Amino acid sequence: MQKEASSKSSAIIALIMGTLAMVGCFMAWSSFAPLAAQIQETLGLSMSQRTLLLATPVLLGSIMRIPVGILSDRYGGKKVYIALMIFVLIPLFLVPRVHSFGMLLFVALLLGMSGTSFAVGISYVSVWFPPERQGLVLGIASLGNIGNAISALTLPRIAAKWNFSMVYNVLIGLLLVLIVLFIVLCKEMPVDKTKTLKGSLAVAKDANTWYLSLFYALTFGLFMSFSNLTPTLLDSLFQMNPVNAGMWAAAFGALCTFVRPVGGMLSDHLRPMQLLQWVLIGIGVFAIEMGLTLSGIGPFVTGLVLIGVVAGLGNGIIFKMVPYVSKGNTGAVTGFVGAIGGLGGYFPPILLGSLKQMTGSYTWGFWLLAVFAVICWFVLYREFIRGGSHIVQ
Secondary structure, eight states, rough: OHHHHHHHHHHHHHHHHHHHHHHHHHHHTTGGGGGHHHHHHHHHOOOHHHHHEEEEEEHHHTTHHHHHHHHHHHHHHHHHHHHHHHHHHHHHHHHOOOHHHHHHHHHHHHHHHGGGGHHHHHHHHHSSSOOOOOHHHHHGGGGGGGGHHHHHHHHHHHHHSSHHHHHHHHHHHHEEEEEEEEHHHHHHOOOOTTHHHHHHGGGGGGGHHHHHHHHHHHHHHHHHHHHHHHHHHHHHHHOOOHHHHHHHHHHHHHHHTTTTTHHHHHHHHOHHHHHHHHHHHHHHHHHHHHHOOOOOOHHHHHHHHHHHHHHHHHHHHHHHHHHSSSSHHHHHHHHHHHHHHHHHHHHHHHHHHHHHHHSSHHHHHHHHHHHHHHHHHHHHIIIIEEEEEEEOO
């Protein structure tokens, strides 16, 4: 009985600390977005340089999710989480101390490692709970994504009250506290040393993995892109000050995060493929609406809120589809899909910045988002709805 209580206590602590560590890492991962206007003014950046800077942390944070997740499974999530947070302290220390765009891009790339916290957190938290409870538990752990919203809400205020350097001092202090708490409170998870990178990457041979990755590149990519781009869009289109723009970015990130478990719960009772179809249609409709309302702040932010809700639901629905299409490989598929989804947040800011610089408008970026949603809908309908040939029985 005492051993069972101890195990339950370890599981709860793992869930709490795994989620909090993800919050801290996601705050670091998205720290450039709410401060982009200040950075642009200080370094004299063009719009395409500004959006490239916002996208750069997403690149490494996405690519490295697969190997970092495998390291966590093999050597233990506690060790990997602590090592990851210690590493992230380095770029956080360097950001206020570099004074050229090239060096800042390099530091932004290093800062991207904080985005791999999703893979470590899911790996560390999941092993403490039985399969019948993992859906709810992983939904709770995924709320660590709210770090994007907290970053957007708090960092501009810190910069306004103190200065740019204080922002990164606060983030360093936060991670140091989390590192100490992890060392003191958390136990190491059971590990399976037979897991290899080659074995996990075998899921890449399955077409279903790529279909789900395509859908997640849209929904999670949209979450990452707009979490980072919202302050820039509101500043560029409506000359909104950084604090107010940060509030809207926080609202977007919070909505996407908190409705994610709702998408998962709906998928427990309704067929996820049918639900995802309406998500894709909704993204296409709201992307068109936003492209048509670039001169009206009220309709534009309404579209922003609605597309955030729909994308958040889609993020929850897609991971409920994994057991339907890839029985027995849920963990590996989840890691692969998560990595590709993160990459979905890398390219749109660069593309949108380039289109704005070439055409003088963001309109074409929203049209392309709508086209991408239509392509995803067509693939979903052809492969999973019309015949259902890719569904595992």
